[in-house]
């Protein structure tokens with residue numbers, strides 16, 4: 001890419017109606033960053049990366065215009081939702097154009113018979129959930145960033161979150177029912193992909209197609225109740241969490257937090273009592289049983305209230321990676337890992353706790369994996385340099401813990417480390433010039 005190709009691209013695009021173009025230094029920097037700052041390893045690698053042009057289309061015509069211009073002039077294009085990704089997913093490693101999707105936000109159709117919803121990819125998840133709730137439905141899965149994240153960004157960059165205890169992971173078959181995609185070619189095509197064909201774009205960081213609309217399965221709406229259960233010791237809390245997950249209770253969230261984490265969280269779920277804390281979202285009919293099991297375990301039960309009664313952030317914004325966010329607000333030395341714990345969980349957790357002491361604090365999330373309850377962990381880890389973090393990850397692997405490394409920026413390295421040939425094949429079809437988010441799909445490189 002030369003400065004003249006970028007100038008030529010700019011001159012072509014500036015006459016396109018309903019397409020905003022930004023070239024000021026502040027916008028270029030602002031839209032070249034995401035939440036990778038949580039990783040002291042990614043910061044020095046990604047800080048220098050900067051786009052040369054930002055484009056915000058207000059309709060599909062604008063998306064086509066940008067895609068075609070980038071193909072003609074061989075300029076890299078990185079798609080961006082709200083930029084809340086944690087691994088530099090929307091950081092333009094090779095500069096070029098950032099495509100902001102936030103103005104494409106129409107909820108196109110809610111199928112009354114099935115509850116499946118088709119929505120433009122820039123729609124905020126909170127807005128989508130509000131529309132669904134008016135029709136008696138709700139999102140199955142949401143990241144804790146659901147108020148600021150787009151649905152397209154969640155599909156392309158997210159994986160799980162609130163609801164995973166019930167609905168598993170975003171890549172489990174049945175969630176994503178179809179995609180509308182625009183290709184990056186000199187004559188760009190608009191495709192409608194089936195559920196099966198859409199899978200290769202799910203969690204591919206926008207490397208293999210520009211998603212303009214998403215069709216998703218939804219769930220019947222529930223009035224979730226926020227509950228906090230405080231426990232003196234960790235093993236009791238873990239046992240209680242298992243008990244809740246294995247009982248006949250409707251749960252949408254089950255988060256376990258070390259007492260030293262609870263100490264630094266906002267007090268949205270009750271005062272700090274020096275104890276470990278279990279945070280739950282449950283249906284109203286589960287409250288009595290949750291309370292009874294808590295009291296049997298000599299734990300303290302607090303019904304915080306109905307989630308819908310909140311006017312601002314609620315319990316869900318103390319969980320998933322928001323826990324890390326609050327800990328980093330208290331002390332930016334904290335970073336984190338993302339793990340799937342082996343069963344039983346307690347022994348490996350105690351081993352790591354003994355070895356890393358107060359430099360590692362446990363935070364667990366109950367998830368459904370392969371039809372069974374498992375515990376994912378997002379421990380906060382005190383940053384003591386690359387070697388220390390690598391030593392910790394090596395020790396985790398030794399103990400049979402699966403790591404989803406949040407300190408890397410390729411699709412594969414953040415996942416199971418293997419190339420998904422379907423993702424690469426989709427890139428051949430939708431981005432034959434290899435211009436979409438270059439450097440992120442190892443299988444293509």
Ligand code: FAD
Pocket residue numbers: 034035078079080081082083084085086089090101121122142143144145148149150151152153154155156157158159160161162204205206207209210211212320321322325437
């Ligand atoms: P972006 O960050 O803008 O984009 C993410 C990726 O998707 C990028 O690679 C981008 O290029 C691509 N992309 C975006 N839109 C499109 C499109 N239309 N077409 C093609 N590609 C596209 N994630 C979870 O999964 N679960 C959590 O619980 C969770 N909690 C978080 C908490 C905090 C505090 C933070 C900082 C992050 C968290 N995340 C979580 C990560 C992130 O917030 C979510 O994955 C979110 O859904 C990303 O949406 P976004 O609109 O910000 O996407």
